[in-house]
Amino acid sequence: YxxxxxxxxxxxxxxxxxxxxxxxxxxxxxxxxxxxxxxxxxxxxxxxxxxxxxxxxxxxxxxxxxxxxxxxxxxxxxxxxxxxxxxxxxxxxxxxxxxxxxxxxxxxxxxxxxxxxxxxxxxxxxxxxxxxxxxxxxxxxxxxxxxxxxxxxxxxxxxxxxxxxxxxxxxxxxxxxxxxxxxxxxxxxxxxxxxxQPLLEWNLANVWSFLLYSGEPICPLYRYGYTSLGGVNDTIPNPYLKREVVSDEDKTFKFQFELENSVGYSPENVTKRWETQDPNLIELGEQYLPGWYLLEDFKERAGRIKKC
Ligand code: ATP
Incomplete structure:
Protein backbone atom coordinates (compact mmCIF):
# COMPACT_ATOMS: atom_id res chain seq x y z
CA TYR A 1 0.00 0.00 0.00
CA GLN A 197 -26.68 6.31 9.12
CA PRO A 198 -26.94 4.46 5.81
CA LEU A 199 -25.47 1.19 7.14
CA LEU A 200 -28.30 0.40 9.59
CA GLU A 201 -29.67 -2.64 7.74
CA TRP A 202 -26.29 -4.34 7.31
CA ASN A 203 -25.52 -7.37 9.43
CA LEU A 204 -22.17 -8.68 10.55
CA ALA A 205 -21.88 -11.20 7.70
CA ASN A 206 -22.53 -8.44 5.09
CA VAL A 207 -19.72 -6.36 6.58
CA TRP A 208 -17.20 -9.22 6.24
CA SER A 209 -18.48 -10.21 2.81
CA PHE A 210 -17.86 -6.72 1.39
CA LEU A 211 -14.68 -5.92 3.33
CA LEU A 212 -12.98 -9.20 2.39
CA TYR A 213 -14.00 -8.67 -1.25
CA SER A 214 -12.73 -5.08 -1.32
CA GLY A 215 -9.03 -6.03 -1.33
CA GLU A 216 -8.48 -3.13 1.10
CA PRO A 217 -6.27 -3.41 4.21
CA ILE A 218 -8.13 -4.62 7.32
CA CYS A 219 -7.23 -3.72 10.91
CA PRO A 220 -5.04 -6.66 12.11
CA LEU A 221 -6.93 -6.95 15.41
CA TYR A 222 -9.79 -8.57 13.51
CA ARG A 223 -7.44 -11.22 12.15
CA TYR A 224 -6.53 -12.17 15.71
CA GLY A 225 -9.97 -12.91 17.13
CA TYR A 226 -11.36 -9.45 17.86
CA THR A 227 -14.82 -8.73 16.47
CA SER A 228 -15.58 -5.26 17.86
CA LEU A 229 -13.02 -2.71 18.99
CA GLY A 230 -13.15 -0.62 22.16
CA GLY A 231 -10.22 0.54 24.29
CA VAL A 232 -7.26 -1.58 25.44
CA ASN A 233 -8.76 -1.99 28.91
CA ASP A 234 -12.22 -3.10 27.94
CA THR A 235 -11.73 -5.25 24.81
CA ILE A 236 -10.55 -8.85 24.53
CA PRO A 237 -10.68 -11.33 21.62
CA ASN A 238 -14.16 -12.76 21.22
CA PRO A 239 -14.49 -15.82 23.52
CA TYR A 240 -16.76 -17.50 20.93
CA LEU A 241 -13.76 -17.62 18.59
CA LYS A 242 -11.46 -19.54 20.92
CA ARG A 243 -10.41 -22.45 18.72
CA GLU A 244 -11.08 -25.07 21.40
CA VAL A 245 -14.76 -24.05 21.77
CA VAL A 246 -15.62 -23.64 18.07
CA SER A 247 -17.45 -26.54 16.38
CA ASP A 248 -15.97 -28.09 13.23
CA GLU A 249 -18.81 -26.65 11.13
CA ASP A 250 -18.02 -23.13 12.39
CA LYS A 251 -14.32 -23.61 11.63
CA THR A 252 -15.18 -23.48 7.90
CA PHE A 253 -14.32 -20.21 6.21
CA LYS A 254 -17.53 -18.81 4.68
CA PHE A 255 -16.03 -16.08 2.47
CA GLN A 256 -13.86 -18.08 0.07
CA PHE A 257 -15.81 -16.69 -2.87
CA GLU A 258 -15.30 -13.08 -1.76
CA LEU A 259 -11.61 -13.61 -1.04
CA GLU A 260 -10.76 -15.44 -4.26
CA ASN A 261 -12.60 -12.84 -6.32
CA SER A 262 -11.37 -9.90 -4.28
CA VAL A 263 -9.97 -6.79 -5.94
CA GLY A 264 -6.25 -7.25 -6.75
CA TYR A 265 -6.26 -10.79 -5.30
CA SER A 266 -3.16 -12.95 -5.28
CA PRO A 267 -2.77 -16.00 -2.98
CA GLU A 268 0.71 -14.84 -1.88
CA ASN A 269 -0.34 -11.32 -0.95
CA VAL A 270 -3.66 -11.82 0.69
CA THR A 271 -2.40 -11.98 4.31
CA LYS A 272 -0.48 -8.71 3.78
CA ARG A 273 -3.84 -7.00 4.12
CA TRP A 274 -3.89 -7.65 7.88
CA GLU A 275 -0.19 -8.13 8.60
CA THR A 276 1.18 -6.95 11.95
CA GLN A 277 4.52 -7.00 13.78
CA ASP A 278 2.83 -6.96 17.19
CA PRO A 279 4.07 -10.16 19.00
CA ASN A 280 1.15 -10.14 21.48
CA LEU A 281 -1.33 -10.26 18.65
CA ILE A 282 0.52 -12.98 16.76
CA GLU A 283 0.50 -15.18 19.86
CA LEU A 284 -3.26 -14.75 20.14
CA GLY A 285 -3.57 -15.92 16.55
CA GLU A 286 -2.69 -19.43 17.70
CA GLN A 287 -5.63 -19.48 20.10
CA TYR A 288 -8.37 -17.64 18.25
CA LEU A 289 -9.98 -17.81 14.82
CA PRO A 290 -10.13 -14.56 12.82
CA GLY A 291 -13.06 -12.22 13.54
CA TRP A 292 -14.72 -13.07 10.22
CA TYR A 293 -15.49 -16.60 11.43
CA LEU A 294 -18.17 -15.17 13.71
CA LEU A 295 -21.39 -14.42 11.84
CA GLU A 296 -24.02 -14.07 14.56
CA ASP A 297 -24.74 -10.43 15.28
CA PHE A 298 -25.73 -11.03 18.90
CA LYS A 299 -22.26 -12.47 19.67
CA GLU A 300 -20.33 -9.60 18.06
CA ARG A 301 -19.66 -7.69 21.29
CA ALA A 302 -18.85 -10.68 23.51
CA GLY A 303 -15.24 -9.43 23.66
CA ARG A 304 -16.29 -6.03 25.02
CA ILE A 305 -15.92 -6.25 28.80
CA LYS A 306 -17.12 -3.88 31.48
CA LYS A 307 -14.53 -1.50 32.89
CA CYS A 308 -13.27 -2.45 36.38
P1 ATP B 1 -16.45 -2.25 15.58
O1 ATP B 1 -17.85 -2.55 16.10
O2 ATP B 1 -15.81 -3.46 14.99
O3 ATP B 1 -15.59 -1.59 16.59
P2 ATP B 1 -17.03 0.28 14.34
O4 ATP B 1 -16.20 0.97 15.37
O5 ATP B 1 -16.97 0.80 12.96
O6 ATP B 1 -16.66 -1.26 14.31
P3 ATP B 1 -19.21 0.71 16.22
O7 ATP B 1 -18.25 0.55 17.35
O8 ATP B 1 -20.49 -0.07 16.28
O9 ATP B 1 -18.56 0.31 14.81
O10 ATP B 1 -19.54 2.25 16.08
C1 ATP B 1 -20.54 2.68 15.16
C2 ATP B 1 -20.08 3.91 14.40
O11 ATP B 1 -20.01 5.04 15.29
C3 ATP B 1 -18.68 3.81 13.79
O12 ATP B 1 -18.75 3.12 12.56
C4 ATP B 1 -18.29 5.28 13.66
O13 ATP B 1 -18.90 5.86 12.51
C5 ATP B 1 -18.92 5.88 14.91
N1 ATP B 1 -17.97 5.89 16.04
C6 ATP B 1 -17.92 5.02 17.07
N2 ATP B 1 -16.94 5.35 17.93
C7 ATP B 1 -16.35 6.47 17.43
C8 ATP B 1 -15.29 7.33 17.84
N3 ATP B 1 -14.62 7.08 18.96
N4 ATP B 1 -14.96 8.39 17.07
C9 ATP B 1 -15.63 8.64 15.93
N5 ATP B 1 -16.65 7.88 15.51
C10 ATP B 1 -17.02 6.81 16.22
Whole structure:
Protein backbone atom coordinates (compact mmCIF):
# COMPACT_ATOMS: atom_id res chain seq x y z
CA TYR A 1 0.00 0.00 0.00
CA UNK A 2 3.01 2.28 -0.48
CA UNK A 3 1.88 3.96 -3.64
CA UNK A 4 0.09 7.19 -2.89
CA UNK A 5 -3.19 7.86 -4.64
CA UNK A 6 -5.06 11.16 -4.62
CA UNK A 7 -8.49 11.36 -3.00
CA UNK A 8 -10.06 11.32 -6.47
CA UNK A 9 -8.11 8.17 -7.40
CA UNK A 10 -9.02 6.30 -4.22
CA UNK A 11 -12.68 7.34 -4.68
CA UNK A 12 -12.53 5.94 -8.21
CA UNK A 13 -10.99 2.72 -6.87
CA UNK A 14 -13.84 2.44 -4.35
CA UNK A 15 -16.30 2.91 -7.20
CA UNK A 16 -14.52 0.05 -9.01
CA UNK A 17 -14.83 -2.10 -5.86
CA UNK A 18 -18.58 -1.57 -5.48
CA UNK A 19 -19.39 -1.86 -9.17
CA UNK A 20 -17.44 -5.10 -9.66
CA UNK A 21 -18.98 -6.49 -6.46
CA UNK A 22 -22.45 -5.74 -7.81
CA UNK A 23 -21.58 -7.46 -11.08
CA UNK A 24 -20.55 -10.77 -9.47
CA UNK A 25 -22.68 -13.35 -11.24
CA UNK A 26 -25.79 -14.42 -9.39
CA UNK A 27 -25.32 -18.07 -10.38
CA UNK A 28 -21.90 -18.34 -8.79
CA UNK A 29 -22.52 -16.19 -5.70
CA UNK A 30 -23.77 -17.54 -2.39
CA UNK A 31 -27.02 -16.33 -0.81
CA UNK A 32 -24.92 -14.36 1.64
CA UNK A 33 -23.10 -12.53 -1.17
CA UNK A 34 -26.41 -11.78 -2.92
CA UNK A 35 -27.77 -10.40 0.30
CA UNK A 36 -24.69 -8.17 0.61
CA UNK A 37 -25.13 -6.99 -2.99
CA UNK A 38 -28.63 -5.82 -2.02
CA UNK A 39 -27.24 -4.07 1.06
CA UNK A 40 -24.63 -2.26 -1.10
CA UNK A 41 -27.33 -1.13 -3.53
CA UNK A 42 -29.47 0.20 -0.68
CA UNK A 43 -26.62 2.18 0.90
CA UNK A 44 -25.56 3.54 -2.50
CA UNK A 45 -29.10 4.74 -3.10
CA UNK A 46 -29.28 6.44 0.33
CA UNK A 47 -26.13 8.40 -0.51
CA UNK A 48 -27.02 9.36 -4.07
CA UNK A 49 -30.79 9.86 -3.82
CA UNK A 50 -31.45 10.91 -0.23
CA UNK A 51 -28.24 12.40 1.18
CA UNK A 52 -26.22 14.11 -1.56
CA UNK A 53 -29.46 15.71 -2.81
CA UNK A 54 -29.76 17.55 0.53
CA UNK A 55 -26.17 18.09 1.70
CA UNK A 56 -23.26 18.77 -0.59
CA UNK A 57 -20.42 16.25 0.01
CA UNK A 58 -17.99 18.37 -2.00
CA UNK A 59 -18.08 21.52 0.13
CA UNK A 60 -17.60 20.29 3.74
CA UNK A 61 -21.26 20.18 4.80
CA UNK A 62 -20.75 16.48 5.53
CA UNK A 63 -18.17 14.97 7.92
CA UNK A 64 -17.42 11.34 8.59
CA UNK A 65 -17.17 9.70 12.06
CA UNK A 66 -14.17 7.38 11.81
CA UNK A 67 -12.44 5.22 14.42
CA UNK A 68 -10.74 2.58 12.25
CA UNK A 69 -13.44 -0.04 13.02
CA UNK A 70 -14.79 -2.41 10.36
CA UNK A 71 -18.24 -0.80 10.13
CA UNK A 72 -17.00 2.71 9.48
CA UNK A 73 -14.37 1.38 7.06
CA UNK A 74 -17.04 -0.40 5.00
CA UNK A 75 -19.15 2.73 5.06
CA UNK A 76 -16.15 4.85 4.10
CA UNK A 77 -15.54 2.68 1.02
CA UNK A 78 -19.22 3.03 0.05
CA UNK A 79 -19.14 6.76 0.75
CA UNK A 80 -16.08 7.30 -1.45
CA UNK A 81 -17.65 5.19 -4.18
CA UNK A 82 -20.85 7.27 -4.07
CA UNK A 83 -18.78 10.45 -3.98
CA UNK A 84 -17.06 9.41 -7.20
CA UNK A 85 -20.41 8.62 -8.85
CA UNK A 86 -21.86 11.95 -7.67
CA UNK A 87 -18.86 13.80 -9.08
CA UNK A 88 -19.04 11.96 -12.42
CA UNK A 89 -22.79 12.60 -12.71
CA UNK A 90 -22.07 16.31 -12.19
CA UNK A 91 -19.47 16.22 -14.98
CA UNK A 92 -21.90 14.57 -17.38
CA UNK A 93 -24.28 17.49 -16.92
CA UNK A 94 -21.50 20.00 -17.51
CA UNK A 95 -20.89 21.47 -20.94
CA UNK A 96 -17.11 20.99 -20.56
CA UNK A 97 -15.19 17.82 -21.39
CA UNK A 98 -14.07 15.54 -18.52
CA UNK A 99 -10.45 16.51 -19.18
CA UNK A 100 -11.22 20.03 -17.91
CA UNK A 101 -12.45 18.80 -14.53
CA UNK A 102 -10.46 18.04 -11.41
CA UNK A 103 -11.82 16.14 -8.44
CA UNK A 104 -12.69 19.10 -6.19
CA UNK A 105 -11.76 17.64 -2.79
CA UNK A 106 -8.24 17.04 -1.49
CA UNK A 107 -9.22 15.75 1.98
CA UNK A 108 -12.28 14.24 3.56
CA UNK A 109 -13.48 15.94 6.77
CA UNK A 110 -13.37 13.25 9.46
CA UNK A 111 -13.88 13.19 13.21
CA UNK A 112 -12.34 10.68 15.64
CA UNK A 113 -13.21 10.81 19.34
CA UNK A 114 -10.16 9.13 20.78
CA UNK A 115 -10.81 9.13 24.51
CA UNK A 116 -9.97 5.45 25.15
CA UNK A 117 -6.49 4.05 25.36
CA UNK A 118 -6.23 2.68 21.81
CA UNK A 119 -4.54 -0.58 20.77
CA UNK A 120 -1.17 0.14 19.08
CA UNK A 121 -2.25 -2.00 16.09
CA UNK A 122 -5.40 0.12 15.74
CA UNK A 123 -3.40 3.37 16.06
CA UNK A 124 -1.11 2.27 13.20
CA UNK A 125 -4.07 1.15 11.12
CA UNK A 126 -5.77 4.51 11.62
CA UNK A 127 -2.58 6.41 10.61
CA UNK A 128 -2.17 4.25 7.51
CA UNK A 129 -5.81 4.69 6.46
CA UNK A 130 -5.73 8.44 7.16
CA UNK A 131 -3.09 8.61 4.41
CA UNK A 132 -4.69 6.09 2.12
CA UNK A 133 -8.19 7.63 2.18
CA UNK A 134 -7.00 11.25 2.57
CA UNK A 135 -8.85 11.89 5.80
CA UNK A 136 -8.40 15.27 7.44
CA UNK A 137 -8.76 13.63 10.82
CA UNK A 138 -9.85 15.78 13.73
CA UNK A 139 -8.64 14.02 16.87
CA UNK A 140 -10.07 15.32 20.11
CA UNK A 141 -7.02 14.07 22.07
CA UNK A 142 -4.97 16.88 20.61
CA UNK A 143 -7.25 19.36 22.31
CA UNK A 144 -7.35 17.66 25.73
CA UNK A 145 -10.32 15.36 26.31
CA UNK A 146 -13.46 16.41 28.08
CA UNK A 147 -15.77 14.04 29.87
CA UNK A 148 -18.26 12.90 27.25
CA UNK A 149 -18.90 12.26 23.55
CA UNK A 150 -21.50 15.04 23.26
CA UNK A 151 -19.07 17.75 24.41
CA UNK A 152 -16.41 16.36 22.05
CA UNK A 153 -18.79 16.70 19.11
CA UNK A 154 -19.82 20.15 20.30
CA UNK A 155 -16.22 21.27 20.11
CA UNK A 156 -15.78 19.66 16.71
CA UNK A 157 -18.77 21.66 15.41
CA UNK A 158 -17.43 24.89 16.91
CA UNK A 159 -14.13 24.35 15.11
CA UNK A 160 -15.84 23.18 11.88
CA UNK A 161 -18.95 25.36 11.63
CA UNK A 162 -19.75 24.39 8.02
CA UNK A 163 -20.58 20.83 9.18
CA UNK A 164 -24.29 20.15 8.93
CA UNK A 165 -24.34 16.35 8.92
CA UNK A 166 -22.09 13.51 10.09
CA UNK A 167 -21.94 10.01 8.57
CA UNK A 168 -21.95 7.24 11.21
CA UNK A 169 -21.40 3.49 10.66
CA UNK A 170 -23.94 2.32 13.23
CA UNK A 171 -26.10 -0.77 12.55
CA UNK A 172 -29.52 -1.82 13.91
CA UNK A 173 -27.89 -4.74 15.75
CA UNK A 174 -25.61 -2.39 17.76
CA UNK A 175 -26.66 -1.54 21.33
CA UNK A 176 -29.52 1.05 21.18
CA UNK A 177 -29.43 0.78 17.37
CA UNK A 178 -32.79 -0.89 16.87
CA UNK A 179 -34.93 2.22 16.42
CA UNK A 180 -32.45 4.47 14.60
CA UNK A 181 -33.29 6.02 11.22
CA UNK A 182 -31.08 6.55 8.17
CA UNK A 183 -31.39 10.34 8.46
CA UNK A 184 -32.20 11.88 11.82
CA UNK A 185 -31.38 14.83 14.05
CA UNK A 186 -29.29 14.23 17.17
CA UNK A 187 -31.18 13.93 20.49
CA UNK A 188 -32.10 17.18 22.22
CA UNK A 189 -29.34 16.81 24.85
CA UNK A 190 -26.71 16.61 22.07
CA UNK A 191 -25.15 19.31 19.88
CA UNK A 192 -27.47 19.63 16.92
CA UNK A 193 -26.42 18.00 13.66
CA UNK A 194 -27.94 15.53 11.23
CA UNK A 195 -26.90 11.91 11.77
CA UNK A 196 -26.49 10.08 8.47
CA GLN A 197 -26.68 6.31 9.12
CA PRO A 198 -26.94 4.46 5.81
CA LEU A 199 -25.47 1.19 7.14
CA LEU A 200 -28.30 0.40 9.59
CA GLU A 201 -29.67 -2.64 7.74
CA TRP A 202 -26.29 -4.34 7.31
CA ASN A 203 -25.52 -7.37 9.43
CA LEU A 204 -22.17 -8.68 10.55
CA ALA A 205 -21.88 -11.20 7.70
CA ASN A 206 -22.53 -8.44 5.09
CA VAL A 207 -19.72 -6.36 6.58
CA TRP A 208 -17.20 -9.22 6.24
CA SER A 209 -18.48 -10.21 2.81
CA PHE A 210 -17.86 -6.72 1.39
CA LEU A 211 -14.68 -5.92 3.33
CA LEU A 212 -12.98 -9.20 2.39
CA TYR A 213 -14.00 -8.67 -1.25
CA SER A 214 -12.73 -5.08 -1.32
CA GLY A 215 -9.03 -6.03 -1.33
CA GLU A 216 -8.48 -3.13 1.10
CA PRO A 217 -6.27 -3.41 4.21
CA ILE A 218 -8.13 -4.62 7.32
CA CYS A 219 -7.23 -3.72 10.91
CA PRO A 220 -5.04 -6.66 12.11
CA LEU A 221 -6.93 -6.95 15.41
CA TYR A 222 -9.79 -8.57 13.51
CA ARG A 223 -7.44 -11.22 12.15
CA TYR A 224 -6.53 -12.17 15.71
CA GLY A 225 -9.97 -12.91 17.13
CA TYR A 226 -11.36 -9.45 17.86
CA THR A 227 -14.82 -8.73 16.47
CA SER A 228 -15.58 -5.26 17.86
CA LEU A 229 -13.02 -2.71 18.99
CA GLY A 230 -13.15 -0.62 22.16
CA GLY A 231 -10.22 0.54 24.29
CA VAL A 232 -7.26 -1.58 25.44
CA ASN A 233 -8.76 -1.99 28.91
CA ASP A 234 -12.22 -3.10 27.94
CA THR A 235 -11.73 -5.25 24.81
CA ILE A 236 -10.55 -8.85 24.53
CA PRO A 237 -10.68 -11.33 21.62
CA ASN A 238 -14.16 -12.76 21.22
CA PRO A 239 -14.49 -15.82 23.52
CA TYR A 240 -16.76 -17.50 20.93
CA LEU A 241 -13.76 -17.62 18.59
CA LYS A 242 -11.46 -19.54 20.92
CA ARG A 243 -10.41 -22.45 18.72
CA GLU A 244 -11.08 -25.07 21.40
CA VAL A 245 -14.76 -24.05 21.77
CA VAL A 246 -15.62 -23.64 18.07
CA SER A 247 -17.45 -26.54 16.38
CA ASP A 248 -15.97 -28.09 13.23
CA GLU A 249 -18.81 -26.65 11.13
CA ASP A 250 -18.02 -23.13 12.39
CA LYS A 251 -14.32 -23.61 11.63
CA THR A 252 -15.18 -23.48 7.90
CA PHE A 253 -14.32 -20.21 6.21
CA LYS A 254 -17.53 -18.81 4.68
CA PHE A 255 -16.03 -16.08 2.47
CA GLN A 256 -13.86 -18.08 0.07
CA PHE A 257 -15.81 -16.69 -2.87
CA GLU A 258 -15.30 -13.08 -1.76
CA LEU A 259 -11.61 -13.61 -1.04
CA GLU A 260 -10.76 -15.44 -4.26
CA ASN A 261 -12.60 -12.84 -6.32
CA SER A 262 -11.37 -9.90 -4.28
CA VAL A 263 -9.97 -6.79 -5.94
CA GLY A 264 -6.25 -7.25 -6.75
CA TYR A 265 -6.26 -10.79 -5.30
CA SER A 266 -3.16 -12.95 -5.28
CA PRO A 267 -2.77 -16.00 -2.98
CA GLU A 268 0.71 -14.84 -1.88
CA ASN A 269 -0.34 -11.32 -0.95
CA VAL A 270 -3.66 -11.82 0.69
CA THR A 271 -2.40 -11.98 4.31
CA LYS A 272 -0.48 -8.71 3.78
CA ARG A 273 -3.84 -7.00 4.12
CA TRP A 274 -3.89 -7.65 7.88
CA GLU A 275 -0.19 -8.13 8.60
CA THR A 276 1.18 -6.95 11.95
CA GLN A 277 4.52 -7.00 13.78
CA ASP A 278 2.83 -6.96 17.19
CA PRO A 279 4.07 -10.16 19.00
CA ASN A 280 1.15 -10.14 21.48
CA LEU A 281 -1.33 -10.26 18.65
CA ILE A 282 0.52 -12.98 16.76
CA GLU A 283 0.50 -15.18 19.86
CA LEU A 284 -3.26 -14.75 20.14
CA GLY A 285 -3.57 -15.92 16.55
CA GLU A 286 -2.69 -19.43 17.70
CA GLN A 287 -5.63 -19.48 20.10
CA TYR A 288 -8.37 -17.64 18.25
CA LEU A 289 -9.98 -17.81 14.82
CA PRO A 290 -10.13 -14.56 12.82
CA GLY A 291 -13.06 -12.22 13.54
CA TRP A 292 -14.72 -13.07 10.22
CA TYR A 293 -15.49 -16.60 11.43
CA LEU A 294 -18.17 -15.17 13.71
CA LEU A 295 -21.39 -14.42 11.84
CA GLU A 296 -24.02 -14.07 14.56
CA ASP A 297 -24.74 -10.43 15.28
CA PHE A 298 -25.73 -11.03 18.90
CA LYS A 299 -22.26 -12.47 19.67
CA GLU A 300 -20.33 -9.60 18.06
CA ARG A 301 -19.66 -7.69 21.29
CA ALA A 302 -18.85 -10.68 23.51
CA GLY A 303 -15.24 -9.43 23.66
CA ARG A 304 -16.29 -6.03 25.02
CA ILE A 305 -15.92 -6.25 28.80
CA LYS A 306 -17.12 -3.88 31.48
CA LYS A 307 -14.53 -1.50 32.89
CA CYS A 308 -13.27 -2.45 36.38
P1 ATP B 1 -16.45 -2.25 15.58
O1 ATP B 1 -17.85 -2.55 16.10
O2 ATP B 1 -15.81 -3.46 14.99
O3 ATP B 1 -15.59 -1.59 16.59
P2 ATP B 1 -17.03 0.28 14.34
O4 ATP B 1 -16.20 0.97 15.37
O5 ATP B 1 -16.97 0.80 12.96
O6 ATP B 1 -16.66 -1.26 14.31
P3 ATP B 1 -19.21 0.71 16.22
O7 ATP B 1 -18.25 0.55 17.35
O8 ATP B 1 -20.49 -0.07 16.28
O9 ATP B 1 -18.56 0.31 14.81
O10 ATP B 1 -19.54 2.25 16.08
C1 ATP B 1 -20.54 2.68 15.16
C2 ATP B 1 -20.08 3.91 14.40
O11 ATP B 1 -20.01 5.04 15.29
C3 ATP B 1 -18.68 3.81 13.79
O12 ATP B 1 -18.75 3.12 12.56
C4 ATP B 1 -18.29 5.28 13.66
O13 ATP B 1 -18.90 5.86 12.51
C5 ATP B 1 -18.92 5.88 14.91
N1 ATP B 1 -17.97 5.89 16.04
C6 ATP B 1 -17.92 5.02 17.07
N2 ATP B 1 -16.94 5.35 17.93
C7 ATP B 1 -16.35 6.47 17.43
C8 ATP B 1 -15.29 7.33 17.84
N3 ATP B 1 -14.62 7.08 18.96
N4 ATP B 1 -14.96 8.39 17.07
C9 ATP B 1 -15.63 8.64 15.93
N5 ATP B 1 -16.65 7.88 15.51
C10 ATP B 1 -17.02 6.81 16.22
Missing amino acids: EEEMTLGQIAELCYHITSTFLKLQIASTTELTRNTQEAVLRTRSYFLNDIFTQWDPLNSEISFAYNGGKDCQVLLLLYLSALWEHYMLGICKSQYDQAYHNFPLKKLPTVFINSNETFPALESFISMTVNRYHLSLYEDKKYGCSSDMASEFERYLELNPSTKAIVIGVRHTDPFGEKLKTIQMTDSNWPQFIRL
